[in-house]
Amino acid sequence: MRQIHNITMSVKCNKDYVLYALKKNRENHIKIVKEAKNGYLKEAEKQLKSRLEKIKNGYMTSLSFDLLIPADHTDEYDTIIKMLEMHTDDTIELSADEVRQLIENKWSWMNSFLSNNACYSKTASDFCVTY
Numbered sequence: 146m147r148q149i150h151n152i153t154m155s156v157k158c159n160k161d162y163v164l165y166a167l168k169k170n171r172e173n174h175i176k177i178v179k180e181a182k183n184g185y186l187k188e189a190e191k192q193l194k195s196r197l198e199k200i201k202n203g204y205m206t207s208l209s210f211d212l213l214i215p216a217d218h219t220d221e222y223d224t225i226i227k228m229l230e231m232h233t234d235d236t237i238e239l240s241a242d243e244v245r246q247l248i249e250n251k252w253s254w255m256n257s258f259l260s261n262n263a264c265y266s267k268t269a270s271d272f273c274v275t276y
Contacts, residue, residue, distance in 0.1 A: 156244065157236045163247055164229050170250040171222035177262050177269045181215035184265025188212060215265060216258045 189212055199206040225247065229237070245251040252258075262269040 155238050155240050157238050158244075158248075160229060160232055160235055160237050163237060163239070164226065166248045166250075167222060167226055167229065170247075171219065171226065173250070173268075174222060175219060177259075177266050177272070178215060178217045178219065180266035180268055181262035181264075185212060185215050188265065213261050213264055216254075216261045218252070218254060218258060221252075 189210070192210060192212070196206050196208060239247065259269050259273045263273050
């Protein structure tokens with residue numbers, strides 16, 4: 146239960162609706178992760194080739210890299226989806242915080258996930274503008 150200005154709220158939701166929303170959010174998450182991983186690998190390869198070329202030509206160059214490794218929280222979606230699939234009732238009670246995460250896709254890690262992956266993913270970059 147979440148208390149907002151002295152109001153404690155929770156809501157009973159249709160389990161299938163929560164599962165649908167969560168699976169859709171997971172699909173969007175995976176799209177960003179795939180784009181970010183591909184972008185990361187391309188950028189890493191580009192930087193490695195550039196530095197290798199300098200070394201081959203006798204130049205001293207830094208071998209430290211400042212690339213952020215893409216974030217991935219797919220396992221959190223998977224765990225909750227599995228839990229909901231195991232839930233035996235047709236409805237489930239959610240707190241306001243759970244609605245924010247499971248339905249609205251507003252997790253505590255979402256800002257860092259988007260800003261980190263926006264370096265390599267256009268989808269994440271677009272979400273950063275609207276989030």
